[in-house]
Amino acid sequence: MSFVSFLRQNLRWLAAGFLLTFASSFGQTFFISIFAGQIRADLGLSHGAWGGIYMMGTLASAVVMIWAGGLTDRIRVRYLGFATVVCLAMSCGMMTVTSEIWMLPFVVFALRLFGQGMSGHTASVAMARWFTKTRGRALAVASFGFAVGEAILPIVFVALMAWIGWRASWGVSAAILIVLAPLLLVLLKEERNPRTDNTVVHSLGLDGIHWSRLQVLRFPLFWFILPALLGPPAFGTAFFFLQVHLAEIKGWSHLELVSLFPAYTAFAVISMMLSGLAIDRFGTAGLMVVYTAPSAIGFILFAYAETLFAGLIGILFFAITTGIQATLPAAFWAQFFGTRHLGSIKAMATAIMVFGSAIGPGLTGWGLNHGFGFETQMLWISGYLVFGVIMAGIGVSRVKARLPVSAQIDVIRP
Numbered sequence: 243m244s245f246v247s248f249l250r251q252n253l254r255w256l257a258a259g260f261l262l263t264f265a266s267s268f269g270q271t272f273f274i275s276i277f278a279g280q281i282r283a284d285l286g287l288s289h290g291a292w293g294g295i296y297m298m299g300t301l302a303s304a305v306v307m308i309w310a311g312g313l314t315d316r317i318r319v320r321y322l323g324f325a326t327v328v329c330l331a332m333s334c335g336m337m338t339v340t341s342e343i344w345m346l347p348f349v350v351f352a353l354r355l356f357g358q359g360m361s362g363h364t365a366s367v368a369m370a371r372w373f374t375k376t377r378g379r380a381l382a383v384a385s386f387g388f389a390v391g392e393a394i395l396p397i398v399f400v401a402l403m404a405w406i407g408w409r410a411s412w413g414v415s416a417a418i419l420i421v422l423a424p425l426l427l428v429l430l431k432e433e434r435n436p437r438t439d440n441t442v443v444h445s446l447g448l449d450g451i452h453w454s455r456l457q458v459l460r461f462p463l464f465w466f467i468l469p470a471l472l473g474p475p476a477f478g479t480a481f482f483f484l485q486v487h488l489a490e491i492k493g494w495s496h497l498e499l500v501s502l503f504p505a506y507t508a509f510a511v512i513s514m515m516l517s518g519l520a521i522d523r524f525g526t527a528g529l530m531v532v533y534t535a536p537s538a539i540g541f542i543l544f545a546y547a548e549t550l551f552a553g554l555i556g557i558l559f560f561a562i563t564t565g566i567q568a569t570l571p572a573a574f575w576a577q578f579f580g581t582r583h584l585g586s587i588k589a590m591a592t593a594i595m596v597f598g599s600a601i602g603p604g605l606t607g608w609g610l611n612h613g614f615g616f617e618t619q620m621l622w623i624s625g626y627l628v629f630g631v632i633m634a635g636i637g638v639s640r641v642k643a644r645l646p647v648s649a650q651i652d653v654i655r656p
Contacts, residue, residue: 269357311589
């Protein structure tokens, strides 16, 4: 099937995935950090206090994701996606009335849970479960919503904030989400999940069985790939969270640094589409081994970058990993462990990645407070990412032979 035919035949389901990943933007670090200066100024917070509150809310959302993510195994995407976007809209609305410091951790928690957590998680589980032979392409197309949000929302809302203020801008975010929510109901009037009244169809994993979340936790492969799962969300988030500081130490204006982001997004989209095609053709094993390597190179290049052009080269390597990350994890869990319990398995993995996005800014902030410059830390980060490559390579090589030769389907009758 050509890519154009694939899009045409599956447009409504791919569009639903796109809308969910786009909606997740409103709970992502790149969006929330736009308002960091105004939030700190209005509530009288230091950099450290704001970072601590952000980490607290994100960690709490990671814990809840372990349970909430499993709802994708029990509730139709049509209803769960709608409820998630409505709750995210309410979270944005809460930010407009946050006037006391004690309120802020709860708002951050809600934004991170329903935005970074459940919106993207619901979309990726749906794509991985609904599609088998074209799973990589489906994940890539759905994840394009996040790329669009990352490309346009910062520019739009920086301008909007200067015009109507930061609180009213959060109100606009809520209004956008309220418009998107009913569209999901329309698009998902009929779900693509190959289900009838009498059968449920699932892909099988390693050894031709359905893996439960507890079995995955007891399986060594999970622990071997854990460093690779943690690295990109932890230190990619730290990079964007400290973008103002990074511009200062490089001697660039913040606007000059931000001017590199559209190229980053464009390259991430290219990487995302290519990785989707690669997954469909070659599977996920090889990509899981190498996907943190480009970020490792990018952090080294950015640590030594003195010019904007050198910084651009570094950030393009980040983009390769970002693009692969948009498609790989969900496809990996589906291929290696099957789709019957995919929601609960991926919920655990998503919680780990959300946890990483919380500890990354905390660790780098701790390093800055103790005299370790961010450029020096970037070299350490690169070393950690290489460690992730090695561990993932060992883990995957030990079990790859146990994968089914081709996709296996299990038809379950109640």
